[in-house]
Amino acid sequence: MILDADSISKRYGDDLAIDDVSLTVDSGELVGLLGPSGCGKTTLVQTIAGHVRPTAGTVSLRGEDVTEEPPEQRQVGLVFQQSTLFPHMTVAENVAYGLEATGMDPERRAERVSEHLDLVGLDGRREAYPAELSGGQQRRVELARALAPGPDILLLDEPLSALDRTLRTRLRDEIGRIQRATGVTTLFVTHDQEEAMALADRLVVMDDGQIAGAGAPRDLYESPPNSFVADFLGRSNVLRAPVDGSDPLTLSVGGRNLQFEPATDSTTGDAVTVRARPRGLSLGVPDDPDAALSVPVTVTRISDRGTRYDLICRTEDEELIVEHEAEPPEIGESRTLSIALDNLVVFDDGTGKRIDGTLSTLESATPTAQSDGVGDDEEGTRSSGFK
Amino acid sequence: MSPVDALSGRRPTRPTGLFLPALLGGLLVVYFAVPFAAFLARTGSVDILGGLSSPEARTAIRNSLLTAPVATLIATVFGVPLAYVLARKSFPGKRLIEGLVILPLIVPPVVGGAMLLTAVGRFTPIGSAAAAAGIPLTGSLSGVVLAQTFVAAPFVIITAQSGFSAIDERLEQSSRSLGHGPLATFWNVSLPLARGAIVAGIVLTFARAIGEFGATMMVAYNPRTMPTRIWVEFIAGGIDAIVPLALALFAITLTVLAAVQYFGRVPTVIER
Numbered sequence: 001m002i003l004d005a006d007s008i009s010k011r012y013g014d015d016l017a018i019d020d021v022s023l024t025v026d027s028g029e030l031v032g033l034l035g036p037s038g039c040g041k042t043t044l045v046q047t048i049a050g051h052v053r054p055t056a057g058t059v060s061l062r063g064e065d066v067t068e069e070p071p072e073q074r075q076v077g078l079v080f081q082q083s084t085l086f087p088h089m090t091v092a093e094n095v096a097y098g099l100e101a102t103g104m105d106p107e108r109r110a111e112r113v114s115e116h117l118d119l120v121g122l123d124g125r126r127e128a129y130p131a132e133l134s135g136g137q138q139r140r141v142e143l144a145r146a147l148a149p150g151p152d153i154l155l156l157d158e159p160l161s162a163l164d165r166t167l168r169t170r171l172r173d174e175i176g177r178i179q180r181a182t183g184v185t186t187l188f189v190t191h192d193q194e195e196a197m198a199l200a201d202r203l204v205v206m207d208d209g210q211i212a213g214a215g216a217p218r219d220l221y222e223s224p225p226n227s228f229v230a231d232f233l234g235r236s237n238v239l240r241a242p243v244d245g246s247d248p249l250t251l252s253v254g255g256r257n258l259q260f261e262p263a264t265d266s267t268t269g270d271a272v273t274v275r276a277r278p279r280g281l282s283l284g285v286p287d288d289p290d291a292a293l294s295v296p297v298t299v300t301r302i303s304d305r306g307t308r309y310d311l312i313c314r315t316e317d318e319e320l321i322v323e324h325e326a327e328p329p330e331i332g333e334s335r336t337l338s339i340a341l342d343n344l345v346v347f348d349d350g351t352g353k354r355i356d357g358t359l360s361t362l363e364s365a366t367p368t369a370q371s372d373g374v375g376d377d378e379e380g381t382r383s384s385g386f387k
Numbered sequence: 388m389s390p391v392d393a394l395s396g397r398r399p400t401r402p403t404g405l406f407l408p409a410l411l412g413g414l415l416v417v418y419f420a421v422p423f424a425a426f427l428a429r430t431g432s433v434d435i436l437g438g439l440s441s442p443e444a445r446t447a448i449r450n451s452l453l454t455a456p457v458a459t460l461i462a463t464v465f466g467v468p469l470a471y472v473l474a475r476k477s478f479p480g481k482r483l484i485e486g487l488v489i490l491p492l493i494v495p496p497v498v499g500g501a502m503l504l505t506a507v508g509r510f511t512p513i514g515s516a517a518a519a520a521g522i523p524l525t526g527s528l529s530g531v532v533l534a535q536t537f538v539a540a541p542f543v544i545i546t547a548q549s550g551f552s553a554i555d556e557r558l559e560q561s562s563r564s565l566g567h568g569p570l571a572t573f574w575n576v577s578l579p580l581a582r583g584a585i586v587a588g589i590v591l592t593f594a595r596a597i598g599e600f601g602a603t604m605m606v607a608y609n610p611r612t613m614p615t616r617i618w619v620e621f622i623a624g625g626i627d628a629i630v631p632l633a634l635a636l637f638a639i640t641l642t643v644l645a646a647v648q649y650f651g652r653v654p655t656v657i658e659r
Contacts, residue, residue, distance in 0.1 A: 078564040
């Protein structure tokens with residue numbers, strides 16, 4: 001394990017910027033640290049780099065406690081959101097700067113500078129001053145400068161946030177390439193979930209100074225541990241589901257009753273929240289026998305996203321987003337949304353935590369309900385009446 | 388802008404809101420220029436070289452050229468680190484220290500001189516100890532340096548502080564993370580980046596030190612420096628008597644300014 005930040009807290013006056021955060025990064029890993037602005041990501045990175053002293057907790061690098069060590073003894077590469085290239089030094093001098101401190105002989109140093117400028121494709125600009133470079137080139141030189149001394153871990157603190165979208169995507173891919181080429185252990189901080197999901201082997205999501213979730217990007221996306229992570233990693237449709245009966249536990253979702261078997265004993269209160277990703281929803285035919293859940297809706301808005309359409313559909317009291325790839329329906333059209341049960345994730349309404357369990361249809365209620373078609377209120381009453 | 392203006396390629400003159408500020412500022416510029424021109428107009432009738440070749444004048448020039456650079460050096464060596472700490476750290480009592488730094492600027496120099504006398508005068512513990520050790524702090528070149536440093540040092544401190552403050556702290560953090568300690572970072576990054584401001588401060592401090600009169604007169608009326616000599620000659624011989632020394636003083640300051648700008652490649656004295 002290269003980095004082990006253990007129970008880090010940082011207090012500024014009365015303000016707790018990070019609250020008992022633990023984070024580990026293994027050798028060669030690219031970990032994405034994701035969270036909204038002001039959630040404490042930068043403070044955490046500054047603590048790891050040694051520019052901020054934690055109020056509590058320890059930072060270990062290569063298995064060695066470095067909490068009291070100054071930044072210059074940590075062998076941590078650091079790239080900020082804004083350029084911190086030294087404006088009075090040329091590109092080559094900037095890249096060589098970190099090597100001077102190692103006492104490397106000048107010949108070897110020059111070689112390493114060339115290697116790293118080659119790596120970022122800027123060997124031709126070695127005599128240029130930072131002010132003569134474009135924003136993207138500055139980022140590249142900064143990467144080269146941070147990598148040249150061979151740091152044990154590279155900390156990238158929102159390195160792409162100040163760039164325009166096209167450049168951001170291009171540099172994002174390039175960072176991925178450079179990381180694979182050098183194998184450098186990397187902690188990549190961002191508030192952009194797309195960026196984090198595209199790059200990271202593993203994601204750590206922070207919220208309000210605490211870790212809200214950690215895991216493989218796809219796992220976090222598909223079964224978020226809580227509603228914060230669900231919201232932060234892309235859009236989801238939120239359906240409030242009142243508890244309609246307790247043995248078996250019955251939830252009323254979109255006017256339809258579903259049976260829910262929690263994996264562990266848990267109290268649910270009188271309502272839970274059910275979420276579904278927009279691509280888990282599809283326009284169905286009214287009497288689709290395969291759809292576990294079909295919700296009658298009216299299409300209210302269509303937004304063309306190039307590769308797909310986002311359909312905004314209304315039920316009686318909720319708005320749902322559907323990602324749709326075929327020809328879109330007309331606005332105002334009444335349709336039925338089909339949702340497969342394995343696309344639904346149940347969350348505790350109060351704590352926001354995910355409740356693991358199995359959802360299934362109430363066999364007895366379904367046929368009657370489906371043959372009756374629309375009119376959810378009526379239908380809801382009827383299915384509860386059946387029990 | 389008329390089409391004719393556009394065709395002839397002339398820049399359209401826009402009599403916009405700048406007229407009034409320009410008028411007010413212009414009046415002040417005229418007020419600076421007139422005494423200067425009037426004084427220079429006197430030079431024709433005065434034997435400048437003759438005035439400068441008297442033993443008294445030569446001693447005064449020598450004394451000024453000995454003391455002002457020393458005062459500037461002291462102010463820089465102690466003032467720049469102080470400026471760096473003030474720019475980078477916040478600590479209890481920082482406001483007080485910043486207030487102390489500008490105190491010499493707001494206290495009239497002659498009062499500042501009197502304050503120095505009460506601290507290091509001949510009959511004070513410090514003054515008598517120094518005198519016993521053979522370094523009299525009043526009525527000596529050391530006294531002149533003390534007076535000049537007291538009055539002139541704030542310029543380099545304040546200018547350097549604003550120079551250091553303008554550097555993004557993350558540049559220093561990058562340097563630290565690249566393996567350079569705090570001293571190396573100061574030397575390699577902070578100092579070069581604040582160079583323009585520091586050089587400007589040094590020039591201002593030198594100009595203030597070599598022209599210092601009020602505090603010097605209190606602490607060390609003797610030996611004479613150029614400003615105190617100018618005063619003595621003015622009392623004895625009026626305006627014409629002081630023209631040679633005044634011009635010499637002006638020339639020295641200008642030369643230093645030009646040299647510093649040339650070697651330091653600083654565009655203007657007050658860049659920021």
